[in-house]
Amino acid sequence: MLTTNDFIPKAYSHNIESGEFQWSAPSNIALVKYWGKKDNQIPANPSVSFTLNNCKTITKLAFAKKDSSTPLTVINGKFSFDLLFEGKPKEDFKPKIQKFLERIEIYLPFLKDYHFTIDTENTFPHSSGIASSASGMAALAMNLMSIEKALNPEMTDAYFYQKASLLARLGSGSACRSVKGQVVVWGNQANIGGSSDLYGVEFPNAIHDNFKNFQDTILLVDKGEKQVSSTVGHDLMHAHPYAERRFEQAHENLDKLTAIFESGNLEEFIKVVESEALTLHAMMMTSMPYFILMKPNTLQIINAIWKFRNDTKIPVCFTLDAGANVHVLYPENVSGIVLQFIKDELVGFCQNGQYICDEIGNGAIRLV
Incomplete structure (x- = not known):
């Protein structure tokens, strides 16, 4: 190495x-x-x-x-x-x-x-x-x-x-x-x-074909400056009462995703990804000092995604960074119906109705 x-x-x-x-x-x-x-x-x-x-x-x-x-x-x-x-x-x-x-x-x-x-x-x-x-x-x-x-x-x-x-x-x-x-x-x-x-x-x-060309629609719930910088957030883990168990959990979840990527099991993928997003925010809520990085509209979007998935059985899920915006993840073959759902039910929770449609890419590209 x-x-x-x-x-x-x-x-x-x-x-x-x-x-x-x-x-x-x-x-x-x-x-x-x-x-x-x-x-x-x-x-x-x-x-x-x-x-x-x-x-x-x-x-x-x-x-x-x-x-x-x-x-x-x-x-x-x-x-x-x-x-x-x-x-x-x-x-x-x-x-x-x-x-x-x-x-x-x-x-x-x-x-x-x-x-x-x-x-x-x-x-x-x-x-x-x-x-x-x-x-x-x-x-x-x-x-x-x-x-x-x-x-x-x-x-x-x-x-x-x-x-x-x-x-x-x-x-x-x-x-x-x-x-x-x-x-x-x-x-x-x-x-x-x-x-x-x-x-x-x-x-x-x-990596199973289910994860090829995966889509990510980013819902811009809050376009303001981050409530807490990443550096400060990372530093809060040093004395965090749940830090060591969290680090173990990350290793466990990466092992789970390794198997999921091979099998193509979207249901298990959703469980791991959403749990990871909520765990990140839970760590911030239980640090000292503590922070709530989600906004009310973040929770509205999460609940709407859960209801839509339960009603339609379409494999759409969310993840979050250390902020209020929501990344909506879904396979390309359901993009039409998911985008319509986003326009009909989620855009109203975005600041100025703004969202960005993205997808899996390949990394850096030399232009000159």
């Missing part, structure tokens, strides 16, 4: 003065939730996610070697970058990028040799309440790895994607699941070959 030292380069075989890359990277939705972390963005429990297709970040990275015209303060051991969001300077994003570069410098020693211009945009509204840290950090990691690949063309594709996932993780834990694959596992799990705490891996086992 690879260790962090395996991702520290010894030397580069090529030199490059300037260039530009552009990558898109999607968001993802966890089925078994990662909640709680150790030092250096190591997860306290394994997780598995569906990679999305339409909700993504597109990031262009231009780079040029520092030269005599570069200010001495920048030449002498400083990171140098400009940050644009949708074409406009975004100063309040810069501290997060600065911290990210500090974390990954040991793995990318060329970072202080260049000035970077990072130009990024999302395909979903920035104020939609959909977390963009996973897609954003994954897209930036892909671009930075493209530079390293140019400096070391002998790099294998397998190493390229593993290291990109490792770097993304150091920006935002769940970002490591947005690099490659339709179903991605992050965290050591005994029964999943190649799984690692350091990076996400494509789920290596069989």
Whole structure:
């Protein structure tokens, strides 16, 4: 198994003065939730996610070697970058990028040799309440790895994607699941070959056709800022009275999903996925301090989904991130009737009637 030292380069075989890359990277939705972390963005429990297709970040990275015209303060051991969001300077994003570069410098020693211009945009509204840290950090990691690949063309594709996932993780834990694959596992799990705490891996086992082209319609219940940041939420697990049992449960549920993916049992899939969503929120409600992240309309939607599923026997379910929005998951072959149900009965619970239709995707894509 690879260790962090395996991702520290010894030397580069090529030199490059300037260039530009552009990558898109999607968001993802966890089925078994990662909640709680150790030092250096190591997860306290394994997780598995569906990679999305339409909700993504597109990031262009231009780079040029520092030269005599570069200010001495920048030449002498400083990171140098400009940050644009949708074409406009975004100063309040810069501290997060600065911290990210500090974390990954040991793995990318060329970072202080260049000035970077990072130009990024999302395909979903920035104020939609959909977390963009996973897609954003994954897209930036892909671009930075493209530079390293140019400096070391002998790099294998397998190493390229593993290291990109490792770097993304150091920006935002769940970002490591947005690099490659339709179903991605992050965290050591005994029964999943190649799984690692350091990076996400494509789920290596069989996946039944029932889960191919799975749909995710995201109901935007609350588009405001998160009530509690992910960092604070994860930290609350350190002294949580139910943390250890929760971590055990995540391993158990990942084993259950591994069997479910192979068998195609949608009924059991629904049980695990909905239980995981509610457990995540239960952990926040029982932490100290405690938080209720759902809104009244979140509960209205959940109850409506339960009633619809009970009445029609159609295999539609929900999951939640650490917020009020609802991800409605269902197979492609029932999409017509489920979308009609969403329009008829659920859209009224969304802020300004807004929702986003998404589906399983394949991960990051190089555009330039």
